Amino acid sequence: MIVVNPQCRQSCRLSVVSTTLVLVLSLGLAACGKDESAPVSAAADAGIAAPAVAPEAAVSARVAAMSADELREAARLAYAENRLYAPAENNAVEYYLALRDKAPGDAAVSSALIDLLPMTVIATEQSVNRDDFAEAQRLVALLEKADPQHPALARLKTNIETRQLAAVERAKQEVLTAEQQAAQKLEVEKKRLADQKAQQEQAARQLAAQPAAPSAPAQPTADQRAADQRAAEQRAADQRAADQRAADQRAAAARAAQQASAPTAADLRPLSTPAPKFPTEALRAGQSGEVQVEFTVGTDGSVSDVRVVRATPPRVFDREAISAVRRWRFQPVPAPVTTRRTIGFNPGG
Numbered sequence: 001m002i003v004v005n006p007q008c009r010q011s012c013r014l015s016v017v018s019t020t021l022v023l024v025l026s027l028g029l030a031a032c033g034k035d036e037s038a039p040v041s042a043a044a045d046a047g048i049a050a051p052a053v054a055p056e057a058a059v060s061a062r063v064a065a066m067s068a069d070e071l072r073e074a075a076r077l078a079y080a081e082n083r084l085y086a087p088a089e090n091n092a093v094e095y096y097l098a099l100r101d102k103a104p105g106d107a108a109v110s111s112a113l114i115d116l117l118p119m120t121v122i123a124t125e126q127s128v129n130r131d132d133f134a135e136a137q138r139l140v141a142l143l144e145k146a147d148p149q150h151p152a153l154a155r156l157k158t159n160i161e162t163r164q165l166a167a168v169e170r171a172k173q174e175v176l177t178a179e180q181q182a183a184q185k186l187e188v189e190k191k192r193l194a195d196q197k198a199q200q201e202q203a204a205r206q207l208a209a210q211p212a213a214p215s216a217p218a219q220p221t222a223d224q225r226a227a228d229q230r231a232a233e234q235r236a237a238d239q240r241a242a243d244q245r246a247a248d249q250r251a252a253a254a255r256a257a258q259q260a261s262a263p264t265a266a267d268l269r270p271l272s273t274p275a276p277k278f279p280t281e282a283l284r285a286g287q288s289g290e291v292q293v294e295f296t297v298g299t300d301g302s303v304s305d306v307r308v309v310r311a312t313p314p315r316v317f318d319r320e321a322i323s324a325v326r327r328w329r330f331q332p333v334p335a336p337v338t339t340r341r342t343i344g345f346n347p348g349g
Contacts, residue, residue, distance in 0.1 A: 048134035050164075052157075053141035054147065059098045060089045071099040075112070083276040085120045085139060094121055108177050113146050121152045128159050128264045131167050135158050181256060187232040188249045195242050203235060265339035268297055269331040276324030276343060282316055283347050289313050293322035297337045301330040309340060317345045 066074065070153045075095035078084070093116050107260045120143050127136035140156050222226070282289075292310040295303050306325045308318045321343045 006054035018318055019242070034195065039189070041203075050137045050176050053137045055141050055145040057342075058138070058145040059094050059097065059101075061091055063098045064096075066098065066102070068099060068102045071095050075099060079112070081270055084116055085123050085142065086135070086335065087271060088138060092160075093146070097142065097145055111134075117143060117146055120146075120152075121156070124156050126270075128156070128163050130268065131163060132269055133160060133164055133167075135269065162304060163212050175301065181253065185253055188246070188253075192242065192246045199235070199238060199242070263333045263337050265337055267333060268337055268339060270328065271331060272327070272329045274324060274327050276317070276320040276345075278345060278347065279317060279320055282345065286347050287315050288317065288344075288346045290342055292340055292342045293321055293325050294338065294340045295325050295328075297330045297339070298334060299334065299336060300334055301332045303328045303330075305338070317343075 058146055062072070063234075072095075074090075075092050076091065078092040083091045085091050088094070093113070096109050096112050100106065100113065103109060109168070120139055124136050124139040124143065125134075127139060136156075137160065140160070142149055143156070144153055201240065228280060289312045293306055294309050295306040297303055303326055306322050308322065311318050313320075323343070324343070
């Protein structure tokens with residue numbers, strides 16, 4: 001969920017940070033009772049586990065090589081264009097971290113990072129929820145470099161490890177399903193060959209049962225011609241039925257394979273998700289709410305077919321939520337994906 005803060009950044013910075021720290025601390029305490037020592041070797045063997053990114057490698061070499069003035073301008077532009085924490089090597093958090101290394105005493109840089117860290121925590125959780133472990137590890141490294149004692153770090157790392165192990169289990173199940181489909185296809189092919197063999201043996205027996213042609217063949221009677229015609233039609237019908245069964249089975253296997261390879265909502269990777277504006281009248285009234293929207297991400301990453309699924313209260317925040325989602329951009333996908341997101345509106349930040 002995205003929380004909108006319509007007030008100016010300077011006046012609400014302390015309240016945003018305080019609220020976020022309380023939420024993160026409570027979640028961290030709830031996660032203390034979990035087992036954090038589960039092995040990740042299975043995930044690595046399955047090719048699912050993304051390697052952890054060291055905090056010192058969170059800022060790319062290209063960004064670190066920029067001058068302080070270049071970093072300051074790049075950070076300002078990235079902040080203005082809502083590239084807060086993504087994409088890699090071109091986001092405000094990374095620019096500010098590199099600038100802090102070059103100017104440790106710059107209060108404006110520290111203040112900007114304080115504002116950005118809660119959003120980075122939320123983005124990390126979203127990456128974990130969609131099993132984008134490489135992005136989650138990158139964001140955790142940014143968070144750890146910005147604040148090694150951040151209260152959300154332990155919980156986020158544990159969540160990444162837990163979800164990676166769950167992904168391994170799902171991958172194992174998918175392998176079993178693929179093997180079952182292959183076995184089913186093999187059985188279908190065996191049955192087709194067996195049916196074909198039986199049909200040919202039946203035809204051979206019918207040929208063998210026919211009397212040998214005399215030296216002066218007699219003209220077949222009308223009954224014989226009719227019987228031969230019926231036998232030929234029956235053989236042709238049997239062959240067509242067998243061919244149709246085989247074609248249906250091949251088509252079903254192809255549809256199952258296509259559905260298994262189609263992208264899902266979990267494959268969506270946001271590039272830019274600007275927050276919606278807070279309606280003026282609702283802000284004056286101190287009114288809060290949320291809107292659940294459904295939309296389709298095209299193969300080029302653009303958003304279309306945005307509609308409101310549920311709104312509380314109705315018709316108060318709908319227009320701003322739809323307007324914001326239409327500006328969202330994602331990484332390109334092989335096929336269009338329809339998904340849902342819930343956007344929250346809170347006048348107090």
